Amino acid sequence: MSDIDLRHLRSFLAVVRERSITGAGAVLHLTQQAVSTHVRQLERALGVVLLVRTSRGVLLTAAGEELAAGGATVVEDVARLAERVRAAAGAQSGTLRLVCCPAATSLFAVDVADVLEKAVPGLRVRLMGADTPKREHELLVDGHADAAFMWLPLGDVGLHHAVVRRDARVAVLSAGHPLADRPELSLADIAGEPVVRPDVLTSPEAERFWLVDPRPDGTPAPLGPVVPLVADCLLEVGRGRGTWLAPQPLETLMPAPHVRWIPIADAERFDLALVWTDHAPEALITRLIAEVRTITGYEQRADEA
Known part of the structure; x- marks a missing residue:
């Protein structure tokens, strides 16, 4: 048995709702022949007969009844999954505010911003300068920034971090x-x-x-x-x-x-880390860590996994 094609399943469910191949074609904006072909291909994929045609429309076999009962749920689940995927992609659009202390990050911050914007359509990375780690921390906790580059340790300041470079x-x-x-x-x-x-x-x-x-x-x-x-x-x-x-x-x-x-x-040695708050967009932070580590050549140690 081959995989079920969702197009074929949707055509079959339309036939079930309309009790007519012609009616299903009108709803789906397909020809009657196209709907019939979809149903036959679905039957071949499953190795069963799903419906029989009569002068008064179509009748479902036992296998057809079973597929009709569960098929609608499958189509709905796939539609919801597609919505979640699009929402996740949409959440990466907008602006990511990244604080950089120029003395620590000017060697790679611009490259990171450029790479991330190219990798995530619709994203704008805003680089924000800060003179000191104290100022970086203030911008994060006040909600004016999403992430920052800071050398560890920070102390108990309520931030998450991931090492992106190790310095002598x-x-x-x-x-x-x-x-x-x-x-x-x-x-x-x-x-x-x-x-x-x-x-x-x-x-x-x-x-x-x-x-x-x-x-x-x-x-x-x-x-x-x-x-x-x-x-x-x-x-x-x-x-x-x-x-x-x-x-x-x-x-x-x-x-x-x-x-x-x-x-x-x-x-x-000093560990330079990407630091972020609970409110930062997790998917973007994950991508940002990966891109920075690629640029800096940092390899994660086993005890950091």
Whole structure:
């Protein structure tokens, strides 16, 4: 038995309702011959006789009665499924508001927006700039944005996240620092260096992670000056007032002549994540995560699945 063709089933059900092949053809805007052909093809697919023609119309066989009883439900279910599919596609149209801290995401945010708009007809991705993680968080919780790119951890701020890139951690030192010419450092090498702290993070947990506090030996991280913005860290470091521990990609995006960016071999890496609220469109977020990971080359670890 081959699969049932929905067109043939609809023609059969119309015949059942009208008790006439001619009447069914009029309702379906088909010729009598086309309706008859559909019914015969349906009978061949099922291997049964569904109806007999008489001078007073058609009569259903037992098999025809059974198909008529269940066939209408099948057609209705398929119609409802089609509506849900179209609704899901329609839900992806409109605007997706994506917050980007330029220092973190300018290397790929534009590409992601372009790819997503091409992949989802009718979608407009609006990129919104924010100077700090705190501002990104405000835009999300206030409902002014759907998703954002932020480095983890965030702390308990009521957001969902998925990692999209992993970045090495570097120590930013003054060009005149005794360690500035080293190709690589360890946390022990900079154990006595006060760490400059930009007042931009979302939680004490996030600040401890950026400071690597406590250090691997249990000692607290030495605290340097607090500055308003990330860019201010470079000014303080350039003047020799401490070091700054930062994600490596910022070197490309924030060049400064008076500092050196040196990888820290034994420091935990930064995870850049897409972050979103409960109200964000789930289908679009899922697609967005996939597209960003393709662009960044990030491969999900088993413990993140």
